[in-house]
Amino acid sequence: MTVTEQMPADHLMSRIVDGPGGFSGIDGDAQWAAEVRRLVELRGATLLAHNYQLPAIQDVADHVGDSLALSRIAAEAPEDTIVFCGVHFMAETAKILSPAKTVLIPDQRAGCSLADSITADELRAWKAEYPDAVVVSYVNTTAAVKAETDICCTSSNAVDVVASIPADRDVLFCPDQFLGAHVRRVTGRKNLHVWAGECHVHAGINGDELADQARTHPDAELFVHPECGCATSALYLAGEGSFPEDRVKILSTGGMLDAARETGARQVLVATEVGMLHQLRRAAPDVDFRAVNERASCRYMKMITPAALLRCLVEGADEVDVDVDVAAAARRSVTRMIEIGQPGGGGE
Template sequence: MSWKDEVATLKAERNAVILAHNYQLPEIQDIADYTGDSLALSRQAAATDADVIVFCGVHFMAESAKILSPGKTVLIPDERAGCSLADSITAEQLAEWKAQYPDAVVVSYVNTTAEVKALTDICCTSSNAVDVVESIDPDREILFCPDQFLGAHVKRETGRENIRIWPGECHVHAGINGKELAEQAQAHPDAPLYIHPECGCANSAIYLAGEGVVEPERVHMLSTGGMLDRAHGEQSGTVLVATETGMLHQLQQAAPETNFKPVNPRAECRYMKMITPEKLVESLRQMRDEVTVDPEIAGKARASLERMIELGNPGSGE
């Protein structure tokens, strides 16, 4: 029996649904029931009648799935698959920060642990962060965490000065720098730029557009879900992509005639790539690496996610 056949058999036996983030290995993406951004995947899984959710992603994503589906069993094929961005702020650090600014509203990116979400007033995704911040009383100070590049993007778009930004980052996105972006943009003068707001090159892209080095209409700040939506409208030519390289698989499927070229071909998340076919099979066989969240923490974290969803533009994820 091939690994794909075994996954299909075990999935039926367990009444399981398989989720794969856009940064996963192509073979994992191809076998999943749903592929996409983390929050969208968690919401899709919650709407199914599956008893088991297998989240092929990183740990905070599986936590979010458990928060939104407390009655389901949630597995991650390798519990060591962490996230440098989620790890860049702890609940203890956020509590200390809140104590310094007791009247501030805490806005946390979904790329955070359940404990951080539980201390958060309202969550956001990369696609709706601007909308979330704009929904808050302009006189209220905001503590935005943990991604400094997304925070800078939000501050630039909203023009708010009363927003304090935590100095966290995704090690992969932070490593996609402005020099590489400028070189690629000059080498492909007609190519649109798909740039994730977490990228270290995001500010450089805005600068290059402002200086006339790159036409402003070429620059698109997009979540991974936003990239995929835009890709469906591409016909041919080259598109430069600034995010983790696993995204190229979905983009290429969306527009086969287009050449999606990474700004940094080395931008690969080692945590995302820890999920392999072998580990997926073992997870289903043994029902191992279950992800649990303390019910009290889950309830508070769920409230911060629901406040975001109530705005009417929940976004898709990171």
């Protein structure tokens, strides 16, 4: 008997509408959640959700976290099917680390503006300009780009990755210009060449917004993702003394969760995609977490809707595959990153 035939709530599937923003027509209510959990067990699957997903998606998942931590969980999980609620490059990374498993993403159209800001052809051309350089690529890249990369990195270990490279070697860092600028600032490395890519959501959280929020909430702590265009502004505010330096923290998503559990502040301003607030509030329910920019919502992340997840579990769509040779080359760059350390809980 198929999954569809065993489904007691066929009427839910009949409500699904496929539109330009993704699949819709179903609310993430208790009935939906119960059916999702039943179907996950029926498929023998592990359900993973990124920190930027809708709260309903996060709440129904087996594991919530950053993309690399989830991919490592996927590789270690006993289940043969991985359902990855995130954007496409994340599901690709899970497939790279779990080549024998079936990896599903609820909507294959869920892309990423940062991953799309460099292609494998563009990286090859850049490498030709610096033939002796070491290529360091953020994990937020496609499998094809990872395959052209020497070492991947996360936002939490990017500094350590670059520091592991001999000082006399040129480094090509891609694709995020703000993370690259952060690494250059911390390491002081002059031969670090940075690709001019960006996440449209993080780039849109600007310095003026951050400064206004910081001055309006002078007793708050400030959690800023290094992909943000406002990261430099945050450090400037601290440097000029208008905001206490010890309350400005440049953190990956995993780092934000760790800091949330340890903070003594009653209020925290958060500069990242707004989906992160859900996990922060769960980690520290007594703290008032506020978005620096409430409009900082990734439309690609939000394409993983309750309707899309239900469709995925019923129909086994959409399956993510990676060419065997590309996956092998990409796996080497990811493995080198993991060997350097600190990649697991602070991916993006």
